[in-house]
Each structure stands twice: as C-alpha cells, then as structure tokens.
Amino acid sequence: MPKKPEDCQTMIEVRDGVDALDRELVRLLVTRQGYMHAAARIKPNRAAVYDSDRIEDVVAKVLVEAKDKGLSPDIAEPVWRKLIERCIAHEFDVYDETRPEEDAQKSA
Numbered sequence: 001m002p003k004k005p006e007d008c009q010t011m012i013e014v015r016d017g018v019d020a021l022d023r024e025l026v027r028l029l030v031t032r033q034g035y036m037h038a039a040a041r042i043k044p045n046r047a048a049v050y051d052s053d054r055i056e057d058v059v060a061k062v063l064v065e066a067k068d069k070g071l072s073p074d075i076a077e078p079v080w081r082k083l084i085e086r087c088i089a090h091e092f093d094v095y096d097e098t099r100p101e102e103d104a105q106k107s108a
Contacts, residue, residue: 036087040094
C-alpha cells in the first residue's frame with residue numbers, strides 16, 4: 001500500500017504512489033471505455049457520436065468536482081478535454097467497426 005502524499009519522505013515513496021495511482025486510473029479508464037462501446041452500440045447514427053453540448057456539460061461538471069476536491073482547473077480541464085477527444089475518436093472507431101452497413105453508406 002503506497003503512502004499518502006503528505007507522508008512521503010523519499011522519491012521512491014512518491015513514485016510508488018504515482019505508479020499505484022496510474023494502475024488505478026487505467027482500471028477506471030477501461031470502465032470509461034466500456035461506456036464508449038455502449039454509446040456506440042446505442043446511438044442511432046454516426047452523427048450522434050459527436051455532441052458538443054455534452055462535451056461542455058462533462059467539462060463543466062468535472063471543473064465543479066475538481067474545485068470541490070482541490071484539483072487545479074489547469075490540470076483538470078485540458079486532461080478531460082483530451083480524454084473526451086480520444087474517447088470520441090474511439091467511439092467513432094467502434095461505431096464504424098460494429099456497423100459496417102453505415103460505412104458503405106458513408107462511402108457512397
């Protein structure tokens with residue numbers, strides 16, 4: 001079990017904590033990716049994959065949570081915008097892979 005940041009006395013302890021958090025973040029991102037797969041399955045058409053209103057809603061909610069928990073908005077906002085960007089790209093890929101009939105219509 002890694003030490004809390006405030007209890008770290010060495011860089012080894014800091015790195016152990018960061019490495020443990022990175023493993024946990026990967027686990028959480030796998031779950032988030034699963035929701036992108038569900039969205040690709042549920043959305044009625046390819047145009048519904050990108051939703052700018054939803055993007056801004058997610059970022060706004062994250063910034064409220066970040067402020068409440070003490071995370072710098074200078075970290076939170078760009079990280080979530082990049083995360084959302086990559087999740088949307090992944091969702092497009094999944095949508096296209098699972099709905100080949102739509103690919104044919106796009107090419108026509």
